[in-house]
Amino acid sequence: MPRSLALALVLALPLAAAADTLTLRDGRVLQGVYRGGTAEMLHFEIDGTLRGVPVGDVVSVSFLGRKPGDPAPTAQQAAPAPSVARVAAGTRLRVRLSDTLDPHTNAVGDRFAGLLEMELQAAGTTIVTSGSKVVGRITQADAGAMTLELLSLQIGETTQAIVTGTQQTVAGPGAAPAAPAPASDRIPSGSLFEFRLLQPFDVRLR
Numbered sequence: 001m002p003r004s005l006a007l008a009l010v011l012a013l014p015l016a017a018a019a020d021t022l023t024l025r026d027g028r029v030l031q032g033v034y035r036g037g038t039a040e041m042l043h044f045e046i047d048g049t050l051r052g053v054p055v056g057d058v059v060s061v062s063f064l065g066r067k068p069g070d071p072a073p074t075a076q077q078a079a080p081a082p083s084v085a086r087v088a089a090g091t092r093l094r095v096r097l098s099d100t101l102d103p104h105t106n107a108v109g110d111r112f113a114g115l116l117e118m119e120l121q122a123a124g125t126t127i128v129t130s131g132s133k134v135v136g137r138i139t140q141a142d143a144g145a146m147t148l149e150l151l152s153l154q155i156g157e158t159t160q161a162i163v164t165g166t167q168q169t170v171a172g173p174g175a176a177p178a179a180p181a182p183a184s185d186r187i188p189s190g191s192l193f194e195f196r197l198l199q200p201f202d203v204r205l206r
Contacts, residue, residue: 114135
């Protein structure tokens, strides 16, 4: 390899990706990672060991997987993109109320809090844990006929907006079966309801 060509190679090429190839004058072909060099010596990493190869012994250098001048990939660039799981419309969310709601003191639009009483899974993996916080609102409070819907679900450090239908009674406080109550009765803290998801949402998997 002419000295001028070797010097141009050293000055023009950044560190290369894995599977670079050196072809030597004695017929050997070395595969590893090109690590730069000088006008007299090329530095080549083979199986974790850095070797110096005299420029005069080199016939050619091949950089596989990218073009000369492209930046070498970093660990962050090489990392796979996070995948996303979808919670489908129609999924039923079982929620236990944290607040007591009373049609005589609460009004339409009032918010309430609760906890998810189930796990949400995708492909056998839990994507939303039981005990996750939910926030909802009262959509009707006329003459004791209270209806509720959910507005958001806390997923880790993210608050996910959700759209649900109105509640269906599952159980009263303490998981006891819910008995029919007069329309004017309040809804005590601990009551268990199910809400059906009307729109899907995505959860980013870590």
